[in-house]
Amino acid sequence: MSNAVCIGAQWGDEGKGRIVDRLSEQADVVVRFHGGNNAGHTVVVDGVTTILHLVPSGVLHKDKLCVIGPGCVIDPEVLLQEMEMLSARGLLDLGAGAGGPRLVIADQAHVILPFHKRVDKAREAAKGTRKIGTTGRGIGPAYEDKAARRGLRVHDLVEPDRVAEFVRHGVMYANSVLEALDGEVYRGEELEHMIARLREQGQKLKPCVDDAGARIAEAHAAGKRVLFEGAQGALLDLDHGTYPFVTSSNCLAAHASVGSGVGPNLLGRVLAVLKAYSTRVGEGPFPTELTDAQGEALRQKGGEFGATTGRPRRTGWLDLVALKYAVRINGVTDLAITKLDVLAGFGDIKVATAYDVDGVRLKNFPHDVRTLNKVVPVYQTFPGFDGVPERIASLDDLPPAARRYLGFVQESLGVRLSIVGVGPGRGQELVLNDVLA
Ligand code: GDP
Ligand code: IMO
Ligand code: MG
Numbered sequence: 001m002s003n004a005v006c007i008g009a010q011w012g013d014e015g016k017g018r019i020v021d022r023l024s025e026q027a028d029v030v031v032r033f034h035g036g037n038n039a040g041h042t043v044v045v046d047g048v049t050t051i052l053h054l055v056p057s058g059v060l061h062k063d064k065l066c067v068i069g070p071g072c073v074i075d076p077e078v079l080l081q082e083m084e085m086l087s088a089r090g091l092l093d094l095g096a097g098a099g100g101p102r103l104v105i106a107d108q109a110h111v112i113l114p115f116h117k118r119v120d121k122a123r124e125a126a127k128g129t130r131k132i133g134t135t136g137r138g139i140g141p142a143y144e145d146k147a148a149r150r151g152l153r154v155h156d157l158v159e160p161d162r163v164a165e166f167v168r169h170g171v172m173y174a175n176s177v178l179e180a181l182d183g184e185v186y187r188g189e190e191l192e193h194m195i196a197r198l199r200e201q202g203q204k205l206k207p208c209v210d211d212a213g214a215r216i217a218e219a220h221a222a223g224k225r226v227l228f229e230g231a232q233g234a235l236l237d238l239d240h241g242t243y244p245f246v247t248s249s250n251c252l253a254a255h256a257s258v259g260s261g262v263g264p265n266l267l268g269r270v271l272a273v274l275k276a277y278s279t280r281v282g283e284g285p286f287p288t289e290l291t292d293a294q295g296e297a298l299r300q301k302g303g304e305f306g307a308t309t310g311r312p313r314r315t316g317w318l319d320l321v322a323l324k325y326a327v328r329i330n331g332v333t334d335l336a337i338t339k340l341d342v343l344a345g346f347g348d349i350k351v352a353t354a355y356d357v358d359g360v361r362l363k364n365f366p367h368d369v370r371t372l373n374k375v376v377p378v379y380q381t382f383p384g385f386d387g388v389p390e391r392i393a394s395l396d397d398l399p400p401a402a403r404r405y406l407g408f409v410q411e412s413l414g415v416r417l418s419i420v421g422v423g424p425g426r427g428q429e430l431v432l433n434d435v436l437a
Helices: 016-023 076-088 114-130 139-147 160-180 188-208 212-221 293-302 320-330 400-413
Strands: 004-008 029-032 041-045 048-052 065-068 103-106 226-229 269-275 278-280 314-316 334-338 349-357 376-382 416-421 429-431
Touching: 004 016, 016 041, 016 226, 016 269, 016 334, 016 416, 016 429, 029 212, 065 212, 076 188, 103 188, 103 212, 114 139, 114 160, 139 160, 160 188, 212 226, 269 320, 293 314, 320 349, 320 400, 334 400, 349 400, 376 400, 400 416
Parallel strands: 004 226, 004 269, 029 065, 029 226, 065 103, 269 334, 334 416
Antiparallel strands: 041 048, 278 314, 349 376, 416 429
């Protein structure tokens, strides 16, 4: 029995949520290991759409242990809303059944405080045209406070005596930034109200708070299968993505270990989820972007609007240079290609197979955004296809041109193709290999 890590291979929104939902059938424990509610993971079951921002996408299977790991940043207000939504649908027992709550919140995870969100938005506004296009959820400022060693962790949040001290200290720094950016500072009643609310939220979350790493290791030792659910994507990784147009956490598979509190020997296979084309939400380089009518058609047909902010996603062709990089830096063993159905009826399909800069072919995906902004993608064109069935039982059910496209992508990336998505709903995927076998 094995574990697996599921990560995004592009700029996020590859369909990780629906793939994790499917793989959760075989898993016993599902762990989110980084990021916060900048993520929006969509799962569609029997026509009902659920968007999860913090709770792992395994939660729609009632018997799975769901863990929000120490590498995450948690907005207590958003998490409580999500927990209440799941509880109202009978998916989460907040009163906790006999075995305790099946949602575990890592005591070491950091808390996103209201001033983190205000700083995030004020900074973006001040940057004007140089903005990153963040989700405005306070992710960057929360991770900054973590690195500055003044962050409030979940084990502090549940201790009412500690909350005030931490918040007053944090606000001092946030106010200095807000003042410099002409933002609204926190003082008086607003500050006291924030402290009181956080204390309340801490008490509501307390029954779920535990040592996440120990719980995962214990389950693993008992022969349970663990699935690690990444957020965002390789190209948004803080170190390896298109810096500075990235998020503030590490999104790569290796981080599943650090962000969960378990050793890397526990991780198992690495499944990369990629769309059959590319999207990006927010600013930053996007070499294969389509800014024309075809790009708009892809956005409309693919429903490419952010699951977290509702912003239109930028769209473009598949980029094998970026994907080869993602495969290498993640140690990918398996591919899940989603949204193949969206390409049906598009006519010829292009794939970027190389980058040129000033007439010179690049060997690798460049790390410097200035270079990346200059690259000219070299395309290979494939005949389009029509009529992808709503469900498929084997690759033979696909039009030959769709099979050729998948085959080319798989061969170029050099790892096995394990899942193909032909629609958003549970069951609208073909599983070719058992990733958790
Ligand atoms: P995530 O952040 O990686 O979990 O992805 P999102 O949920 O943000 O975005 C993926 C979107 O594509 C969601 O609306 C999914 O319902 C949808 N989706 C996922 N897989 C497929 C697929 O194979 N076909 C189609 N048509 N939609 C899909
Ligand atoms: P999931 O898990 C797509 C993008 C933002 C912005 C940049 C930094 O659903 O794939 P942040 O708020 O994190 O500081 O924003 O990262 N971003 C995402 N884009 N999917 C996501 O998550 C994202 N999470 C952050 O749009 O460009
Ligand atoms: Mg998403």
